[in-house]
Amino acid sequence: MPRKARLNERAIAEAALAVLDAEGIEALTMRHLAEKLSTSAMALYNHFPDKDAVLEAVAQLLLAEIEAPPPGIGWQETARRIMRSARTVTLRHPHAAPLIARFPPRTPDALAFVEAGFRSFRAAGFDPHSTARAYRALVAYSLGTLEVELGAYFAAHPAAQAPAGSLDQPSVGRLLPTVDEVGPELAASDPQAEFEFGLNVLITGLEALLPHR
Amino acid sequence: MPRKARLNERAIAEAALAVLDAEGIEALTMRHLAEKLSTSAMALYNHFPDKDAVLEAVAQLLLAEIEAPPPGIGWQETARRIMRSARTVTLRHPHAAPLIARFPPRTPDALAFVEAGFRSFRAAGFDPHSTARAYRALVAYSLGTLEVELGAYFAAHPAAQAPAGSLDQPSVGRLLPTVDEVGPELAASDPQAEFEFGLNVLITGLEALLPHR
DNA sequence: AGTATAAACGTACGGCGTAAAGAATAACGA
């Protein structure tokens, strides 16, 4: 009955990811995406209910790129590898990365790393509740790190400006001396090292959740 | 020389925050915001170069709401109070909260809590680099928790769907058993308790950075 | 071959951010 579809969800999502990588999120419009696929904007609506669904599909594509570590390497190393892989994927697709924070894994491929992580935690003695708790904390930390990093959040940190009028500059240094002192350090540090540091702190803390033997 | 302005940045930013709180981010358009201020959309452009600047101003408003703890309570308690206050503020303005992640504190009022935090860390013996590192990790964790929480990221977690065709449901349970087992726990937990848990883990880990005596 | 049906297309609508140009207003120098 159906005409053989020239388009399909997969191809559209992949094209959307390509547009994102090459031109950024603001270039990802339905018309532009359709153009890249040599079709019309409305044709996309045969495969997705709306634009958000396209973005969701892109997120699943990204999540599927996260590697599921092999079993038998311990829960700490499993957690480390998953979070590192997630970070690698998001830095590979910086414009698409925010989507990972907006859509949880849903497809089997996208859930592969979750399954591997959960399994490793359960095998190590974490009960389901603690497993969820640990996963939550690790995800929150990783997403936050990503958000901060991609947003160039700490970049430059030009210190405060005078309230409104034309007060002299030095007043800033007098009001916020410690911001002035520490601020430059925020932009200077090595992101990967910072990430690993926080990751290790969390893993260490999580060990306390295990029934000690 | 200048006509006495009916509008000013502060009033506009406050009106924008009110719109955000009442109607959400998609309702915050220049036209709608102007309507609330009984003026025209273009009048706003005398006070802000573009819409993003309005959002930035709202972010500064939110950041200024974060309470700076008093000195003398120790760096751990200082960190805890700042992060708790930040969380309280963002949960009070859920629609506006993502802005906090997009714009770093810039105005003196918005930097007050940063100054208090930095000062406390420095007084406790953290050098500027370690202070920046600790701040980074705490902010990343808090922003990530927020992102996950506001996005209802873990809500429902309906497990995976069959690839495409009409495969039977039970196959999902067979492919991702641990996701099925742990998944429900993700939505069920107490967000505040989860937040405090991760916060304490981080603070404990940060103690290792101090020159032990 | 005929027909049902899903896919693709074209057009159109309301709304967005904001550029541009003119009108209105308040503070200042004379």
Add this chain to the structure above:
DNA sequence: TCGTTATTCTTTACGCCGTACGTTTATACT
């Protein structure tokens, strides 16, 4: 006091967005 001038505000309009709606096209089955 009265232009002069710097600023705020208003009006109009442009190009773009997502997508509702109706039509055309191309397949697969009878």
